[in-house]
Amino acid sequence: MKSKRIFIKIIYAVITIFAVLVFNYFLFRVLPGDPLAVLARNPKASPEMLEATRRLFGLDQPWYVQFFQYFKNMLTGDLGTSYYFRQPVASVIGSRIMPTVIMVGLAEVVAIILGIAMGVVAAWKRGTKLDLGTLGFSLITYSMPTFWLGMVLVVIFSINLHLFPTSGILTPGMTYPTIAAMLADYIRHLIMPMFTLSIVLFGEYALTMRNTLIDVLSEDYITTAKAKGFSNGYVLRKHAMPNAMLPMVTIIAMNLGLVVAGTIQVETVFSWPGLGSLMYEALKARDYPLLQGVFLLVTVSVVIANLIADITYSYIDPRVKD
Amino acid sequence: MNYREFRYRRLKEFLHAVRNNKMALVGSLTLLFFLLVAIFGPIFVPFSTLEFGEVEDMLLPPGGEHLLGTDDMGRDVLANLISGARISLLVGVLATAISMVIGCAIGIVSGYFGGRIDQLLMRFTDFFLVIPWLPLMMVLAAVLGTNIWNIILVIGITSWPGSARVVRSQTLSVKERQFVERTVSIGASSGHIMLRHILPNVFPLVFANTVLVAAIAITSETTLSFLGLGDPSQASWGMMLHYAFESGAASAGAYWYYLPPGFCVVAVVLAFTLMGYAFDEILNPKLKNR
Numbered sequence: 001m002k003s004k005r006i007f008i009k010i011i012y013a014v015i016t017i018f019a020v021l022v023f024n025y026f027l028f029r030v031l032p033g034d035p036l037a038v039l040a041r042n043p044k045a046s047p048e049m050l051e052a053t054r055r056l057f058g059l060d061q062p063w064y065v066q067f068f069q070y071f072k073n074m075l076t077g078d079l080g081t082s083y084y085f086r087q088p089v090a091s092v093i094g095s096r097i098m099p100t101v102i103m104v105g106l107a108e109v110v111a112i113i114l115g116i117a118m119g120v121v122a123a124w125k126r127g128t129k130l131d132l133g134t135l136g137f138s139l140i141t142y143s144m145p146t147f148w149l150g151m152v153l154v155v156i157f158s159i160n161l162h163l164f165p166t167s168g169i170l171t172p173g174m175t176y177p178t179i180a181a182m183l184a185d186y187i188r189h190l191i192m193p194m195f196t197l198s199i200v201l202f203g204e205y206a207l208t209m210r211n212t213l214i215d216v217l218s219e220d221y222i223t224t225a226k227a228k229g230f231s232n233g234y235v236l237r238k239h240a241m242p243n244a245m246l247p248m249v250t251i252i253a254m255n256l257g258l259v260v261a262g263t264i265q266v267e268t269v270f271s272w273p274g275l276g277s278l279m280y281e282a283l284k285a286r287d288y289p290l291l292q293g294v295f296l297l298v299t300v301s302v303v304i305a306n307l308i309a310d311i312t313y314s315y316i317d318p319r320v321k322d
Numbered sequence: 323m324n325y326r327e328f329r330y331r332r333l334k335e336f337l338h339a340v341r342n343n344k345m346a347l348v349g350s351l352t353l354l355f356f357l358l359v360a361i362f363g364p365i366f367v368p369f370s371t372l373e374f375g376e377v378e379d380m381l382l383p384p385g386g387e388h389l390l391g392t393d394d395m396g397r398d399v400l401a402n403l404i405s406g407a408r409i410s411l412l413v414g415v416l417a418t419a420i421s422m423v424i425g426c427a428i429g430i431v432s433g434y435f436g437g438r439i440d441q442l443l444m445r446f447t448d449f450f451l452v453i454p455w456l457p458l459m460m461v462l463a464a465v466l467g468t469n470i471w472n473i474i475l476v477i478g479i480t481s482w483p484g485s486a487r488v489v490r491s492q493t494l495s496v497k498e499r500q501f502v503e504r505t506v507s508i509g510a511s512s513g514h515i516m517l518r519h520i521l522p523n524v525f526p527l528v529f530a531n532t533v534l535v536a537a538i539a540i541t542s543e544t545t546l547s548f549l550g551l552g553d554p555s556q557a558s559w560g561m562m563l564h565y566a567f568e569s570g571a572a573s574a575g576a577y578w579y580y581l582p583p584g585f586c587v588v589a590v591v592l593a594f595t596l597m598g599y600a601f602d603e604i605l606n607p608k609l610k611n612r
Contacts, residue, residue: 016448016449016452019449020449020453027461027462027465028465139592139595139596140588140592142595143537143541143587143588143591143592143595144584144587144588144591145541145544145545145548145560145563145584145587145588146545147545147548147563147567148544148548148563148580148584148587148588151563151566151567151572151580151584152581152584154572155572155577159572159573159575166573256454257454257455257456260454260456260457261454261455261456261545264456264457264460264549265456265545265548265549268549269567279457279460280549280550283460283464283549283550283551284550286464291461291464294457295457295458295461298454298457299452299453299454299457302452302453302454303452306452
C-alpha cells in the first residue's frame, strides 16, 4: 500500500532528524577548551562567579543530564542564547529567515524555469551551437566557486555599470515616501544575489533536462507517436516532456546541498541578511550556540525537503510500485 | 598472453582512448600545465608569498617586476598564484585519497557482504549524504581548527559518502562475475577476495568518480578558505580571494588581485570535471551511444 511506504519514509526521516540532533549535540561538545574560557579571561571574574555561571548554564551537570536537557530544550524550541547577539538563538534566526526564503525561492523558480526551457531547446537542437553553448555554460558555472561568480558580477553590474547596489537589503539611511518605493528598493537589492544563485543552479537543471529529454526522445513510444502523425510540438509537449520531468523532481531535491552552499556564499558576498550570512557571521564570531542552531535548522529543513520530494515523486511516477 | 601482458595492453588502450577523446585531452593537458607550474613555478618567480611588502608596493597594477601586480600587502600576485597551485592541487589530491579510501572500504564491504551489514552501512552513509556539505564542513572546520591538514581531513570525511555509494554499486556488479564464485569455491577468505579481486576490478569503474571528487575537493577548499576557515599560513587560491574580498579589492578596481585566482580555480576544476566525464565515457561503454 502506498500509504504504508510513505509512512515508513516519514518514520525514517524522523529517525534521521533525531540522529542529526544527537550529532549536533556531540559535535559541539567535542570542542577543546572550556566554554567559559571567554569569561575566564576577564581578570575581574572571581572563581565564585565562574562557578555560578557554570551552574547557570548547567555545565556542572554530568553529560547525560546535559544531554536530556538539550533534548528538552530542542522540543520546546529553546535553542540557547547567542554569545554574539545576546539574544535567544531562536529569535535571531527568526529575524533572518524571510530574506533567505524570498531570495532562494525566487532564485530556484527562475533557475528551474530557465533550466527546463534551455534543456528542452538544447535536447531538441542537439549538437548545434545552441546545445554546445548551453553545455559549455553549465559546465563553466558548475566549476566556478559561487562566491567568485558573485564578486565578478558585482564588479560588472554594480561597480562599473552602476545598475544595482553592491550589498545589503535596503539602502542605509533611506526613508521611503510609499511602500511601493521601499519595495522597489528591496527588489533592486534582491536582483543581484538572486541572479547569482540562479546562474549556479541553472546549469545543473539545464544539463539534467537536456540529458533526460535526449534519453526519452530515443524511446520507442516517441517514434510511435511520430509515426501516428502527430506534430513534433505535440509529441514534445504531450509525450516527451511529462516523462522527462520526472527526474527533475529528484534533481531538485538532490540539489538542496548545492542550494545551501550557494546561499551561504551569495549572502556573504552581497551582505544579504539571511540565514546564510548568519551562519558566516556566527562562524566568524565563534558563536557556537548560534552556529549550532543554524546548522540544525538548515539540516532539518533539507531532510524534510527531501522527504517531501520523495513522497511527491512516488505520486507522480506511476512506475513506483505500491 | 599472460595476465601482465593483458593488463599492459588494457592500459595502452585506455591511454589511446584518452588521447582521442577531446575532453580528456583538454583536461589532462590543463592539469599537466598546472602541475608543472606548481612544481617549477617558484624558480621563475622568486618573490616571497607571505612576507609583507613595502607600503608603496601595495596594490600595484600588473607590469614591470610584478607580472600580475601586487596585493594589498605588497606581495607579488603571480608568486602567490603559483603557491596557490601547489596548495590547491595538494589539498585536492590528498582529500580525494582520504575520501576514496574510506569510500572504497565501506562500499566494497557493504556491497560484498550484503544483508544486514549492507543495510547498516548504507543507512550510515545516507545520513551523511543528507547533511548539506558546506554547513557540515564549516562546523567541522570551526571545531577542529584551521590548519591545512585539518582542512584536508574535513574535506575527505565529508565527501566519502558519495564515493561509497558508487563503489558499492560497482561492487554489486563485480561480485556477480564468475571468477568471484570460483575464488570462493577454492576456499579464499572474504578479505582476500575483497582486496585482491574485487578492488582491482572495481577501481577502473570508480576512477571517473574519483576525478570528479577531486574537482569537488578543490572547490571545497577554495570556498572554505574564502569563508575564513582556510589556513592563514598557506597562500591558496581561496585564501587569496578571501583577502581580496576582505580588503575590498573589487571596489578598488584591483582586478589583477581577484580575477587570476578565480580563473585558476575554474580552469583546474573544469579540467578535472572534463576528465571525469571523459573517463566515464571511455570506461563505461553504455554511455558511448549518447
